[in-house]
Amino acid sequence: MSIDNAVKENNAESLLADIAITAELADYSPVKGCMVIRPYGYAIWENIQRILDKMIKDTGHENAYFPLLVPESFLQKEAEHVEGFAPECAVVTHAGGKELSERYVIRPTSETIINHMFSKWINSYRDLPMKLNQWANVMRWEMRTRLFLRTSEFLWQEGHTCHATHEEAKEEVIKMIHVYEDLLHNYLALPIHIGEKTESERFAGAVSTFSIEALMRDGKALQAGTSHDLGQNFAKAFDTTFTDSENKLAHVWQTSWGVSTRLIGAVIMGHHDEVGLILPPKIAPYQVVIIPILKKNLDNTKVLNQAKLFHKELTDLGLRVKLDDREQISQGIKFNEYEQKGVPLRLVIGERDLENGCVELHRRDIRSKDKDIQIAGLIESIVRLLDEIQSGLFTRALEYRKENTKIVKNIAELDSVLDSKSLGFARAMWNGDVELERILKEKFSASIRCIPLRPELPSDHPCIISGTVSPQNREILIAKAY
RNA sequence: CGGGACAUGGCUCAGCUUGGUAGAGCGCUUCGCUUGGGACGAAGAGGUCGCAGGUUCAAAUCCUGCUGUCCCGACCA
Known part of the structure; x- marks a missing residue:
């Protein structure tokens, strides 16, 4: 399908591939679900990397590199983590012509192997905070893949930090999600909502997960980055402990956060027109x-x-x-x-x-x-x-998001918003009843994208599901997502 | 993993129903002519029809299995 037709028919599936292939960003590889990032696409990634790498270093983190292969037993140490990731792991069973005594998982994320090292490196409160980042490839064997938005192998950065107190770890989680906001707003020209994920959408093994949610031009939301408060879950699983200033042994408090080559997908689907790709000058390979x-x-x-x-x-x-x-x-x-x-x-x-x-x-x-x-x-x-183009693209995307964000009071109103061609965000109040998530999934194939950090609704706005007003109600953003 | 569709030069596809010497457009090469928004003409190169079996005198075409891609679900950065 041509890009022009794909835009007219709002055929996002075809559109993403059409733009990525015609713009020579990427190509399909002979390996299932994997893509080749071509020089023009990789140059965009390098620009994003250069910008974000500086931000990460400016906030006190150091780059390191951990191995691609993770012993399978590591993954199994954290119960929720293994449950969340095991089904999508590729496993190395043979090497050197022999079957391995312990199988290796190709990292789907590096919390486990990094914690193994943390437990060796951290002994005293004087070793904290430890704030590392790595630029790496990871592999998640997804059922269905799409160029940039969901490939089996993808490139990302993953930050991993250890802190002496939960408060400090929580600050880090929020600080880094704001770094991502800076990146998306000021460089990718994509407005995002920062918010907390509901329990069902949380990272496997995290205490809480924050995400940035962008709106694509087809009206679907895209989770463009995440920052997790890991609490002491991994520290306990890997016995990552330190002696505090009162000579008491304690587990460290940890965070992890990442953005991936999905950001390029966000740029494609966030800024295109019927001709093709539109790049924000700050990340364009050629301005x-x-x-x-x-x-x-x-x-x-x-x-x-x-x-x-x-x-x-x-x-x-x-x-x-x-x-x-x-x-x-x-x-x-x-x-x-x-x-x-x-x-x-x-x-x-x-x-x-x-x-x-x-x-x-x-x-x-x-x-x-x-x-x-x-x-x-x-x-x-x-x-x-x-400069004008850079800020104009952001303004345009922000206007588009405003036009496609509706405030809803009940399920019937949600129906009229999500059923329309334009989709977009629905802003509502929610009493926390998980029944809503079931309804969203089954009736609307939508989800609660986040509980926004910056609420906008008046406190007397009624809950979308119970219709009542309560101080316990939280504001939520609902959308169909990639 | 459940449902559907598809797999034929580099790309997009026709041919398959009814088995009988592999086609088109675009792209590519050369020459000519053009040149301020995807030019035109001529000549040419390029495919054991996804893979493996089977049926048949004969398979791109019929049958079986496999693999991959796309779409709709479930899963997900």
């Missing part, structure tokens, strides 16, 4: 593409030199710029290619422009073309436009 109009059998030196000069000036400013001076490809094809790839700005320069002292600039986000940009002041215009 500007320069296309010189070349004439065959004519002297293009002047045009090419000017294009190279722009390329140098912009690159010197620290911008990521691509000069496409391929002579064999017509500019029409190039225009199309870079639009599908979501390059924020296109700078076109030909003989005609040089004579007039101007160039053509095309904005990908609103698909506008200005043919009379004066060369004098061009560089400043480009820098300003990139």
